[in-house]
Amino acid sequence: MGQAAQTPSGTRDLLADEVRRRRAAFNTLSQIFENFGFDPLETPAFENLDVITGKYGEEASKLIFKILKRGVHEASGQADLALRYDHTVPLARVIGTHGAKLPTPYKRYAIGPVWRADRPQEGRFREFVQCDIDTVGSHSPLADAEIVLALAKGLDGLGVHEFTFMVNSRKALYALLDVYGIDPAGGPGVLGTLDKLDKIGAEAVAKELTVDRGLTPEVAEALVGDVAADTPDRVRERLDATEEGKAGLAEVDRLIELTTSAGLASEHIVYAPRMVRGLDYYTGVIYEVEAAGYPGSIAAGGRYDQLVASLGGPDRPACGGSIGVERILAIQGSQLTEQRGLDVALTVLGGEEDLMRLAAELRDEGLRVGTYLGSSTKLAKQLKWANEQNARITVLYGPDEQAAGEVTLRDMQSGDQTRVPLPRAAAHLRNTLEGP
Amino acid sequence: MGQAAQTPSGTRDLLADEVRRRRAAFNTLSQIFENFGFDPLETPAFENLDVITGKYGEEASKLIFKILKRGVHEASGQADLALRYDHTVPLARVIGTHGAKLPTPYKRYAIGPVWRADRPQEGRFREFVQCDIDTVGSHSPLADAEIVLALAKGLDGLGVHEFTFMVNSRKALYALLDVYGIDPAGGPGVLGTLDKLDKIGAEAVAKELTVDRGLTPEVAEALVGDVAADTPDRVRERLDATEEGKAGLAEVDRLIELTTSAGLASEHIVYAPRMVRGLDYYTGVIYEVEAAGYPGSIAAGGRYDQLVASLGGPDRPACGGSIGVERILAIQGSQLTEQRGLDVALTVLGGEEDLMRLAAELRDEGLRVGTYLGSSTKLAKQLKWANEQNARITVLYGPDEQAAGEVTLRDMQSGDQTRVPLPRAAAHLRNTLEGP
Secondary structure, rough: OOOOOOOOOOOOOOOHHHHHHHHHHHHHHHHHHHOOOEOOOOOOOOOEHHOOOOOOHHHOOOOOOOOOOHHHHHHHHHEEEEEOOHHHHHHHHHHHHHHHOOOOOOEEEEEEEEEOOOOEEEEEEOOOEEEEEEEOOOOOHHHHHHHHHHHHHHHHHHOOOOEEEEEHHHHHEEHHHHHOOOOOHHHHHHHHHHHOHHHHHHHHHHHHHHHHHOOHHHHHHHHHHHHOOOOHHHHHHHHOOOHHHHHHHHHHHHHHHHHOOOOOOOEEEEEOOOOOOOOOOOOOEEEEEEEEEEEEEEEEEEOOOOHHHHOOOOOOOOEEEOOOOHHHHHHHOOOOOOOOOOOOOOOOOOOOHHHHHHHHHHHHHOEEEEEHHHHHHHHHHHHEEEEEOOOOOEEEOOOOHHHHOOEEEEEEOOOEEEEEEHHHHHHHHHHHHHHO | OOOOOOOOOOOOOOOOOHHHHHHHHHHHHHHHHHHHHOOEEOOOOEEEEEHHOOOHHHHHOOOOEEEOOOOOHHOOOOOOEEEEOOOOHHHHHHHHHHHHHHHOEEEEEEEEEOOOOOOOOOOOOOOEEEEEEEEEOOOOOHHHHHHHHHHHHHHHHHHOOOOEEEEEEEHHHHHHHHOOOOOOHHOOOOOOOOOOOOHHHHHHHHHHHHHHOOOOOOHHHHHHHHHOOOOHHHHHHHHHHHHHHHHHHHHHHHHHHHHHHHOOOHHHEEOOOOOOOOOOOOOEEEEEEEOOOOOEEEEEEEEEHHHHHHHOOOOOOEEEEEEHHHHHHHHHOOOOOOOOOOEEEEEEOHHHHHHHHHHHHHOOOOOOOOOOOOOOOOHHHHHHHHHHHOOOEEEEHHHHHHHOOOOEEEEOOOOOOOEHHHHHHHHHHHHHOOOO
């Protein structure tokens, strides 16, 4: 045998404890999204290549895994399919494919893997789970509020309790640029620079706005001063002076009103004029979530009324958000060493039929039961196995016990042993394991 | 907009009810396998190409989805990865990759998609879920019995209650061929022909054994007569005449003894000499499961002590089985029209903050709650939406109710309406929905 084969670069095997932990997290999120009336959607792992092509820009498109044609066409070296890169393009495709079969509005959640050929690095994988919720077909601010509330509940469910939704509005941002006489055509560039505030600081941003974005030093400084201020009061004042500005502020305020009405604590959601969000497909409210102990943002979303159409779907207003579950799980994982052991381990020194019957009774009670499957007939070796299995109780059924029609139950923590009649063993174990 | 994009050939979108139904089935199976002490394992969707290549034979290898190299290598037209074709090759790879990190024996289950470029046809998909359990590293007959019991519980959990495990042993089959002086080298071919008994009948099989497998007409007829007999008595008699035959019978009988000891009804597991199973990697007991109402076999498995090594893993004894979940779900699906609706639908005629608060209270109770997100201010239209959502109760909160501080609760089945004070609405709804 040569060197053992490995997983492909940037991927990983998920062993027992990791699968259980992830599954619990995804189940929690699913349950919450279901309660908000979102429907699950699962699309194929791959899409026809033309559905994916041209949707992600030049840089990202290099990261798409493409699937070679098959059979006689394989030799062409051409691809006809591509692994899904996110859940948004498949959603837009689904809206087109299923049309009237879907509820209106269509509220769906998707929790599943996507694939990106990013350079592998610590904590970043080429196969990772994205968790999205979206509402397609509604202009209502209630739709935005529901997304925020569902994300907040989701974070809470994942054990992230101290978080803040930093809210802004594309409308408000463009109104602010308008106040300063900045051409909307240059808007995305200016916002892209403002987005770097946390990274490079106010001074560097002001400089970049002057050098790269063509703003005068005075305008650049005033604009940065507005959005980087400790309180939003200055921005509010400027926005209140125009109709567009008022409308933008109203969007932000309405989202905060509706979500706090529903019980979201007011310290969990604030207006953050400096939050611009990098992607330019947003059209209304936008938000990023910061949380103590988690660098960067751990959830984000907003309204993107043109996105579905621009991705090849029909023209529908939409809003949605996502939770960075992989990052949250990675950070929490380093603090956890939980492991699921056996409730009962059965050693085997003869009497297999009796043991099979006992195992069946215990499993019917919902207990996790393992039987020694090795070849050793030495009790010490079998107890070592039970120990490795993190068994809570081990059943001994040697010649003595068999003759007496009894079993010995060994508490693996204390080492205490109790002998009980075989027919009463299942009931005894159930009572012991359920605790007092 | 042109024609709507579709899913790739042979794949499907899973909409809400279908996802829920599948998820419930997979959860049931997971829970059962956990109780038997099996650990979940999730491997990447793709493996390095050399891990997959040469493992499935010539015909099958044409069905593998290969992934094109990326970046500057894309133009080469070559693949370096392949989507997983089953869970067995990844398991063999995992045994090699993780070695001592895994428990001994390693008992794992895998429930997840695999991809095969089969010609798409009714009920057969290119992306479908396989459900496998395997124990690697044990020679014990208890390991085989556990697999059978877990599969039986799994079938039961999926609602398939009338099934029969048809058990045989590779050892017994080869011993039977030996009785007739058939060269073991020709064994796989002869067994391959015998495997067609149910399809083409005894006469055609006897003929093929003569023409294609080189048996004399007398031997062919006697052999077919043995395995196709109504009872296994004739085969038992012949096998009892040789040591190898006795050993093969003992394997079968031990599996039946151990599983019936654990409560599997004896009509659910029988010795079936005609059951040979097509694949030649089995080395010990083998079984296929037949069930009333399900054509073909809906579960199968056996012992394959050389398989892990032959797939590139280390040399470990192994046994395992799988349940045909897709086929079971497909057949059951045609009988089901279950749908999960909303517990409570909230119409919106103003008073949004109050409604958001009420929705939050109801969701905290674990109820599934939807809010009207459309643009109509007409109650009739909103009730139509609530109806489409299969809502059990709809909340009306018009100007009248708002002035009185009350809500109207409409039972969507009966049409009955009740008016209750807003602060008592959540408690009232919970009580109503929980039933008497």
